[in-house]
Amino acid sequence: MKLSLVVPCYNEEGNIRAFYTEAKRVFDAEDYEYEIIFVNDGSRDKTQEELEKVYNLHETNIVIEMFSRNFGKEAAIYAGFQKASGDLVTVIDADLQQRPEIVVKMVKILLENEEYDCVAAYQEERHEGKMVGGLKNMFYKIINKTSEIEFYPGASDFRTFRRTVVDAILSLPEYHRFSKGIFSWVGFNTCYIPYIAEERNAGETKWSVSKLFKYAIEGFISYTTxxxxxxxxxxxxxxxxxxxxxxxxxxxxxxxxxxxxxxxxxxxxxxxxxxxxxxxxxxxxxxxxxxxxxxKHRPIYIEKKLLDYKKDDHEEN
CATH class of the missing domain: 1.10.287 (Helix Hairpins)
Incomplete structure (x- = not known):
């Protein structure tokens, strides 16, 4: 069994090495193969330099996808899925708020329960203001009443999928991508587990109130008329x-x-x-x-540079 970790990165120069170290520590102790797919979503800091340093260590299987500009997290997830070759695929942030240890728990659930096709994590307790929390609760209530699909309240993009689910997601070519809606629309049986989000290892959150509002509007327009x-x-x-x-x-x-x-x-x-x-x-x-x-049928993202351990291994052979 092989696990693929898809890690969207935008201005995460202070988190790359820490995430890589923690992921390697956790997954080297497991008895299955894994790969880490970093997607640099047009970062403006030294994220790409840090990614290349990690890649050049040649300590584990790493893929680095670099975009020509910032296309957004949704595009980064899509690109990561395209490059993933694992039987199981996990979407996880690089800031270590979502711990690799929880991924191990997700993998165990899927291996022990064939009826589940996906494991999604949600925060039981969110460390945010009452206004933001109230707006999020309102969003889920309204969209669940008006949409044909169900959105699990508080569920994040932090999920582990079987290959069949990933292939189904990749079959949807829409340009405006709302991942939470796509994950629900494709169906399949999902197990929801709670987790506690840790403090960011470095940097600041990329989600402001205005961006959250824009994201919510995208969800409404994408999945309800x-x-x-x-x-x-x-x-x-x-x-x-x-x-x-x-x-x-x-x-x-x-x-x-x-x-x-x-x-x-x-x-x-x-x-x-x-x-x-x-x-x-x-x-x-x-x-x-x-x-x-x-x-217009424009591509979801444009690739600027790709570092892939599979191609390097092939060239060496």
Missing amino acids: FPLKIATGIGLFTSLCAIIYLFVVVIQKLCFGNPVPGYPTIVVLILLLGGIQLTILGIIGEYLARMYIQG
């Missing part, structure tokens, strides 16, 4: 209100002789209806934009 249904509902409701108001104005004029409301009412109605129309057009535009970009 509910925003379009809301737009339709708003349009119907507004039309109904306009018809009712029309009858009210006519009755007031004919029965009570009240003058038709003038300038202030007209201005308010124009602004209200204009705002509603622009909002609906914006929602439709988000979906059309993704169709437009997908229609």
Whole structure:
């Protein structure tokens, strides 16, 4: 049995050597073969230099995929899956918040339980502000009510997959990738286990509130058409209100002789209806934009450089 570790990296120069050391310590003690696939997602620091230093040690099987620019973690996961050759494939961060020891536990669960195709880790206790935690809980509640697939609350990208699941994920060529949705959409039986996220070994988190919000919007647009249904509902409701108001104005004029409301009412109605129309057009535009970009068939990422122990071994032979 062979395990592939997919490690997306963006500005992780202070974590590369520490992660490699810990991973090697943990997996050298196991009785199965493993490889580490580092994907450098257009880092602007010395991440690539640190990766090449680790690769040149030739102490274990390492693949380094370097992007031409920053394409995002979703693209890095996809690239890592493409390069992975293991029977089991794990996605893990380089900052050591997600410990290699938990990967060993995931592997053990899959080896001992054939009914499971994937093991996903989730945080029972999250060290974050109440506002961020509340927004995340709201996201899961809304998307689970509006989407055809189920999102396990708090489940992260920290997962171990069987090869059949990885192949299924790679069969989805969409440009805008929302991994949590893809992992759920392909199906298969998943075992969810809790874990405690450690403190970052070095550096700062790449996830700000604005990036989390943008990520949530990506999830909504990718896996539910509910925003379009809301737009339709708003349009119907507004039309109904306009018809009712029309009858009210006519009755007031004919029965009570009240003058038709003038300038202030007209201005308010124009602004209200204009705002509603622009909002609906914006929602439709988000979906059309993704169709437009997908229609260009651009690659999910562009490879700048590849270091692969398998190719080096072949050249030596």
